[in-house]
Amino acid sequence: MRRISRLTPPALLGAAALVLLTGCLGSSDSGSGDQDANRNAEATKVELTIGANSVKGGKNSAGATFTQDVLIPKFVEAQKAKGVDVTVKFQGDGSDDEVYKQKLSLDLSNKSGPDLINIDGIWVGEFAQAGYIKPLTDTVGDAAKVDEWDGWKQIPESVQQLGMFEGRRYGVPGGTDGRVIYFNKKLFQQAGLPADWQPKSWADIIAAGQALKKLPGVTPIQLNGGTAMGEATTMQGVLPMLVGTGATINTDGKWLGNSAQIREVLDFYKQIYGSGLGDPVLQREAKGRDKSFAEFAANKIGILFEGDYFWRSVVEPKEGVAKMADRDTAVGYALIPASKPGAGVKGQDFVSMSGGGATAINPNTKFPQQAWELLQFMNSAEMVEAGLDGAAKITQRTDVNAKVLAGDPMLNFVATKVLPITQYRPGLAEYPRISAALQQATADVVGGKSVDDAGKAYETAVEAAAGGKDKVTTN
Amino acid sequence: MSATTEPVPGRPARVRGPAQDVAGLGIGRAFGFVAPALLLIGAFLVFPALWTIYIGITNYRLTGVEAVSPSIVGLSNYTRALNDALFHNALWLTLLFVLGSAIIGQNFLGFALAWTMRRARPVVRRTVEALVLLAWILPSTVVAYLWIAFFDRDTGTLNSILGTQGTAWLIEYPMACLIIFNTWRGTAFSMMLYSSALQAVPPSQLESARMVGASGWQTLRDVVFPHIRGHVLTNTLLISLWTANDFSPFLLTKGGPNHESETVPVYIYNVALQGGELGYSSAISFLLLIANLLVALLYLRLLRRRS
Numbered sequence: 001m002r003r004i005s006r007l008t009p010p011a012l013l014g015a016a017a018l019v020l021l022t023g024c025l026g027s028s029d030s031g032s033g034d035q036d037a038n039r040n041a042e043a044t045k046v047e048l049t050i051g052a053n054s055v056k057g058g059k060n061s062a063g064a065t066f067t068q069d070v071l072i073p074k075f076v077e078a079q080k081a082k083g084v085d086v087t088v089k090f091q092g093d094g095s096d097d098e099v100y101k102q103k104l105s106l107d108l109s110n111k112s113g114p115d116l117i118n119i120d121g122i123w124v125g126e127f128a129q130a131g132y133i134k135p136l137t138d139t140v141g142d143a144a145k146v147d148e149w150d151g152w153k154q155i156p157e158s159v160q161q162l163g164m165f166e167g168r169r170y171g172v173p174g175g176t177d178g179r180v181i182y183f184n185k186k187l188f189q190q191a192g193l194p195a196d197w198q199p200k201s202w203a204d205i206i207a208a209g210q211a212l213k214k215l216p217g218v219t220p221i222q223l224n225g226g227t228a229m230g231e232a233t234t235m236q237g238v239l240p241m242l243v244g245t246g247a248t249i250n251t252d253g254k255w256l257g258n259s260a261q262i263r264e265v266l267d268f269y270k271q272i273y274g275s276g277l278g279d280p281v282l283q284r285e286a287k288g289r290d291k292s293f294a295e296f297a298a299n300k301i302g303i304l305f306e307g308d309y310f311w312r313s314v315v316e317p318k319e320g321v322a323k324m325a326d327r328d329t330a331v332g333y334a335l336i337p338a339s340k341p342g343a344g345v346k347g348q349d350f351v352s353m354s355g356g357g358a359t360a361i362n363p364n365t366k367f368p369q370q371a372w373e374l375l376q377f378m379n380s381a382e383m384v385e386a387g388l389d390g391a392a393k394i395t396q397r398t399d400v401n402a403k404v405l406a407g408d409p410m411l412n413f414v415a416t417k418v419l420p421i422t423q424y425r426p427g428l429a430e431y432p433r434i435s436a437a438l439q440q441a442t443a444d445v446v447g448g449k450s451v452d453d454a455g456k457a458y459e460t461a462v463e464a465a466a467g468g469k470d471k472v473t474t475n
Numbered sequence: 476m477s478a479t480t481e482p483v484p485g486r487p488a489r490v491r492g493p494a495q496d497v498a499g500l501g502i503g504r505a506f507g508f509v510a511p512a513l514l515l516i517g518a519f520l521v522f523p524a525l526w527t528i529y530i531g532i533t534n535y536r537l538t539g540v541e542a543v544s545p546s547i548v549g550l551s552n553y554t555r556a557l558n559d560a561l562f563h564n565a566l567w568l569t570l571l572f573v574l575g576s577a578i579i580g581q582n583f584l585g586f587a588l589a590w591t592m593r594r595a596r597p598v599v600r601r602t603v604e605a606l607v608l609l610a611w612i613l614p615s616t617v618v619a620y621l622w623i624a625f626f627d628r629d630t631g632t633l634n635s636i637l638g639t640q641g642t643a644w645l646i647e648y649p650m651a652c653l654i655i656f657n658t659w660r661g662t663a664f665s666m667m668l669y670s671s672a673l674q675a676v677p678p679s680q681l682e683s684a685r686m687v688g689a690s691g692w693q694t695l696r697d698v699v700f701p702h703i704r705g706h707v708l709t710n711t712l713l714i715s716l717w718t719a720n721d722f723s724p725f726l727l728t729k730g731g732p733n734h735e736s737e738t739v740p741v742y743i744y745n746v747a748l749q750g751g752e753l754g755y756s757s758a759i760s761f762l763l764l765i766a767n768l769l770v771a772l773l774y775l776r777l778l779r780r781r782s
Binding site for chain 1: 536537538539540542543628629643645646647728729731732733748749750751
């Protein structure tokens with residue numbers, strides 16, 4: 001008995017399991033192309049879920065509040081007038097972007113997840129390749145229905161790119177942003193620096209940092225670095241600096257390897273974190289970015305590189321995650337300078353980076369038509385304007401921007417001074433892995449490695465991520 | 476485990492050849508009895524293990540083209556792992572973690588507690604046992620939160636106690652923190668196991684040892700240890716395997732800073748979900764599975780040799 005039970009059943013089970021396994025992986029989406037886009041189009045009882053990385057009282061609180069308290073009730077009301085009983089749920093999340101992305105990809109790979117999904121523009125490529133999202137015309141079925149939506153005319157081409165991949169629309173973008181330098185005017189005054197500070201080169205930033213260093217208990221500069229902050233390191237740190245050296249991360253389909261410009265950026269990190277101008281420990285902490293916000297709000301950080309998100313959702317006096325009651329008087333903002341005047345990309349003196357999210361329809365939604373209706377409603381001029389609620393944000397719609405631009409000086413600054421000089425990240429499927437390599441390179445430098453060593457390791461990582469030496473350029 | 480059976484002189488420890496059908500069930504019915512258990516084991520243990528092996532030979536990814544149509548890449552995931560400096564780093568850190576927190580930390584602290592509490596007043600013993608048990612039964616997330624608060628750089632308890640404001644313990648000494656944390660977390664099991672093992676030591680022998688003037692160490696070595704050797708091995712086996720597979724370090728440090736506390740389970744998670752490389756992470760999971768089996772076999776051999 002003992003012998004039999006020891007050998008036979010495992011062997012049998014193993015054989016059975018192998019039979020089950022064969023050919024399971026990845027082939028799972030072959031059937032979804034046949035789904036009828038008009039399924040449940042006439043339903044009178046509809047349930048939809050909106051998923052976004054925002055949560056009341058936490059991350060992007062204003063967005064979650066608006067969706068739950070204004071958008072959903074209004075949509076339900078409008079549908080009721082048509083005799084359709086809609087229930088819309090909001091599936092909020094308040095985690096780091098990387099964690100949100102993992103959760104979403106796992107949901108989508110199992111054909112579940114919310115009906116409308118809010119994603120970062122740079123994920124569109126890899127999600128589309130994986131079949132997790134489909135072109136809107138495929139999901140909705142009727143190409144004319146999608147393309148004739150009047151909203152598209154109001155969304156600038158560069159912003160529409162945020163929801164596109166290989167020339168097809170996967171989602172409706174939700175506005176854009178721009179990166180600037182924030183500084184604490186109170187600390188600047190103590191350090192004898194001007195309240196209308198505008199650095200003209202990286203050397204000016206270092207000089208201001210050295211003046212701030214004399215103040216006790218103050219970290220002069222926060223330039224996101226390291227892997228713990230994820231994309232925030234790439235977007236707020238490496239890329240704005242890189243375009244300041246005249247290079248872009250992808251030129252004509254080739255990724256930038258261990259070039260002089262990359263080393264110049266890494267050397268700038270070295271100058272900040274190797275000489276006490278920045279706090280290297282903060283870059284390595286698991287919650288470092290949140291802590292940097294809190295420290296800035298507590299007047300402990302002098303200079304911080306961030307997007308306009310920082311202004312409207314972080315130090316915002318009422319709903320921010322690190323509120324500053326005196327934001328309007330205490331926080332200054334300036335353009336990010338190129339390494340030297342004229343050395344930036346396209347010969348610019350000042351540079352920036354922009355990004356933004358898009359809302360896509362889950363291809364496995366039970367109600368594709370109603371989801372498209374909700375998506376249009378969400379991006380109507382009325383709702384986009386209502387969503388602002390007086391806050392500063394560059395929306396996706398030109399008509400709305402024209403109305404609200406004048407109201408907020410910061411918004412105005414970003415729209416008129418930053419957007420004309422900004423750059424977008426390449427919407428390519430390899431981008432997230434290249435981004436991870438950039439983060440690792442800064443982590444190496446912040447952790448004490450030499451610029452040369454970090455650059456060499458970066459080169460290896462980029463070649464692996466890009467899929468070969470021939471897709472990487474070093475000049 | 477066989478450790479609790481008292482060896483009887485002259486009788487062979489194991490029955491050679493197939494066991495007799497004592498219950499008189501016959502093979503068919505006997506198999507019927509164990510079938511439900513085997514099915515469960517098959518569904519939740521054998522199947523996932525085979526699935527892991529299968530994914531491990533593909534380039535399956537969480538997103539991108541390879542998520543839809545992964546292809547078989549043979550053993551290249553395994554050859555990559557053998558040359559992956561980060562995987563070597565993870566193996567080394569896991570070894571440190573097991574050695575420091577399980578084999579040394581939990582084992583010794585658990586035994587010390589069991590030995591000293593043996594003679595303590597019941598009220599003291601119960602209190603200590605309750606506190607140690609509490610560390611063991613609290614949910615990981617709660618415990619992680621408490622320890623992050625304890626080690627925190629700005630307002631951490633440890634910095635307040637030591638007066639070392641501004642020391643980021645989890646950043647500067649991540650592995651040491653994790654080892655201390657896990658020793659605290661898991662000592663309860665060793666303590667309980669040794670408490671009951673020590674009951675098996677005949678008081679008369681301890682008494683005799685005292686009579687002939689044996690020192691504390693000599694008593695431990697020559698009287699206590701021979702009685703509990705099996706328990707020591709069993710305990711060490713269990714806690715090393717648990718520790719090697721423990722994921723709670725992730726809750727404290729996420730493997731950071733810069734991979735300095737990335738033990739193998741954390742590395743697998745980071746590769747699978749942050750890097751999206753499900754194929755490669757499955758290959759590493761399988762290597763971890765093999766390592767676990769090897770450790771288990773080694774311990775079982777040691778255990779067998781003793782009898």
